[in-house]
Amino acid sequence: MSVFNHTLYDNDDDDTPLSFKRSSTSRPPPSKQEGSSANITYVRNPKAVASNQQRNGINGASRSPLPLKPQSTGSNPRPSGSVQPNSSVERSQKSNTVDKSKLRRPHVEGDKSDDSDDDKPLAFRKKPDTKLKKVDTGGENAYGSEDDHKPHGMNINSAKVASNNSTNKTVLLKTAPLKTLQPDDDSDDDHKPLVQRFNPAKRASNNSTNKPVLLKAAHKIVQSNDDSEDEKPLASRLPTNAAPKSRASTSDSEDEKPLSARFSRGTAGTSASISNSKDKLPSNNKGPNNNLSAPRNSVKRPSDNNNQTSSALKKAKSSDASASGSVKRESKDDDNNSVPVERKLTPGESSKSKPPVKNIVKKSPLSVKKDNKTFKTKTKKTMKSSQFSKSLRVPPGSGGGKKWSTLEHNGVIFPPPYNPHGVKMLYNGQPVELTPEEEEVATMFAVMKDTEYAAKKTFVDNFFGDWKKILGKNHIIKKFELCDFTPIYEWHLREKEKKKQMTSEEKKALKEEKLKQEEKYMWAVVDGVREKVGNFRVEPPGLFRGRGEHPKMGKLKKRIRPSDITINIGKGTAVPECPIEGESWKEVKHDNTVTWLAFWNDPISQKDFKYVFLAASSSLKGQSDKEKYEKSRKLKDHIHNIRVNYTKDFKSNDVSKKQIAVATYLIDKLALRAGNEKDDDEADTVGCCTLKVDNVTCVPPNKLQFDFLGKDSIRYFNTVEVELPVYNAIEEFRTGKKDGDPVFDKLDTTKLNHHLKDLMPGLTAKVFRTYNASITLDAILHEETEDGTLLEKIAVYQRANKEVAIICNHQRAVSKSHDTQMTKLNEKIDELKAFLQAQIDELNKDLGKVKRGKPLGNGADGKPKRTLAPEAIEKKISQIETKIEKMEMDKKTKEDLKTVALGTSKINYLDPRITVAWCKTHEVPIEKIFSKTILAKFGWAMDVEPDFRF
């Protein structure tokens, strides 16, 4: 069977984590038998749980003080992407010290080689002269970042430096001209405190010496020799050669230097504030999706075998890679297993097995128009899926191309019809009789009474406007102010309580019932393989919860009916029966150039669609995921030239060119999103291309302060030191414009991406995010993993993950109980400290006696104390101190991560092969890093060789 299964889910093993052993070489753990055993059970125990309601509310997430990126050593300074916390409080809280030390990044200082820098994540690149000035950092991070770069030892100093300013942090990047950077960065040490520490040379030596890097050494060596390298982008290789550390130092291409040198990054703190609110209505449908036991299919897709079979190595070249990615699918044969079976698919596989199809697929947009009148069937659709040849297949993203040959599924499941509760709300103090339809909408609003939404005017206005349409002109209810939804709200609370009070048996029964109803919708069969369906539940009606200041928040999201839904299914396959009697689907299509199983128009914005796709663990999704990472890896080979290219254009006389250059720089350095144009009926958020004059402030001599609301209205706040030409260009772009005007008036994402494609096939703005995230993880893991305990290794991974999350500005709301929890933790620590101190005092006393040859007397238990050797006593004291340190560390970690979300980057930006290879090399059970779901999603990456480098 597939490795995947074994690895991940052996039944036998139960939950025991499997660990990859190095010795095993690339092999994954022995596989088990096929499907048999592995079951993944998604079912959870129906116990009652206390949910924590973290809520929503406001997030004020502030970012942890993480340092964003350290300086880069080289050329590009990474933007510090740190986000600053919104709340001053939070900011102040952060401490920089701890993490940083761990985070240190590889650094290269002197690098002579530019190349190396290019490979490096921006974060790691050197700063040119960093003079570290510390900028005002707001504190937390500013320093942090720098510290991070530094070797641990260095941190101390840096710590001092750091101040807790609550304000903004500025990053300091040095803009130093390249020159500065280069040659002797070592020399820079003088300037920079941090820097000094960083001598590459030193580092290298340290590693070998101080740090026990067992694995590393071996590993590295291997890499260089490995064939595997072929696969790897050059850049990646470089690092490997010497010690990772050496990377920087070693490379010599000076060519590159200039560019790199130029970039300096500031690490500013960024803070992000969040303004999301969120309360959601209870959705009817939610439910765990557990797996049912379904038989699994062991069938594999016919494949080419391109896949990687066992050998992880099969590395296809990048180009192929995408095509050949192997994917494991979850298939189940039988009911019981939900275990994913590994399968490999090659894009072409399916085709093979199946009869060749014509390849005509052209990609046309869906034929369905909204009107649906026009249903055009474009050629593609018409074509039978069956016949495409593999060669024709195009990567999923590419647009054209057949995605499947046969597709079977059972459609979607609808939420239950509204069940009136009969509780009367008050209007002007009087109970009001409402029809079920009117009551349903009133209830949607009532249950949100304690959320932030209920206090927002836009939300209330939109809700009331839509509700009035249902009430009709002549309804007694005319003014919102006279409405009192409290009775319904209280009813809701009672229902919630009832639910909570149910016994576990009752809950279990309910769950099973639900599972039984949903089981048939959970699976689809694609090219003969059973695959999980992602979101087979139609969204229930409710009030739209747009994020930020969304102009449509509160509008009624009407109930979706079968007549709103378009089904996509294989030709010749039975069309799913419409689950609601007397109704029928809007349309049934047979389009094998797309991966959706069904869609309906978003009731809030008719121009948008809601799709039903396969689950992330499916082969189709896995293949596309792999292609995404392969494309990002390819960027490694082009990044140097791209940087040279845009640097050259910073001073172009062609404004359009200049804007493209500066925008690309910001996307590369700061990991900004592209920034598509938005309509007026959407929240007012921006990305790089849509930055407005008031989103960027020039802080002389060469810093830029960004403050804007990005995706999901998450605040991006960061002050970064940039190269002087960039600074000047931004200043120029802002000149003569008003606050709300676009900084990049000659640019939009289409133009930018068009330009990027000239630099590298398939390159788009978002690829930089993936590239910088993955290469940062790869670099930190290689630079900082040392021999140590499992927990220590996991901590290294977490720090690396955190670093990436900060770069990407992935935030989360601070849990409501965070402060309480911290207080408790502090009390516990203090208590323990006092206790431990007493012990230490006692031991010290004993130590003195022992040294003087005196008897120890009796212990607390009245028995004479055993005489310990001084060394033993010292050791004991040391252990106690270590324990205290560990607790402090845990506390810091908790504080640091309170506003940082690690999951998003893990799921979307970090090439799983980096993690898998690292786990194999360092014998860390993959389950310690990836949850069951993520493991299933990344089945395609499980058999990577241990020496894989991004």
Place this chain on the structure above:
DNA sequence: TTCTTGACTTGTGCTGAACGGT
């Protein structure tokens, strides 16, 4: 060329299961 449509990825919060301490 620009606008619109369509498809798919990315991102945050909520809910309830899992975990760990008492």
Place this chain on the structure above:
DNA sequence: ACCGTTCAGCACAAGTCAAGAA
């Protein structure tokens, strides 16, 4: 066994980007 905290997984909003239509 109970209970609070942590975390996995889901829901669904909000991005990106390509291709077709105008």
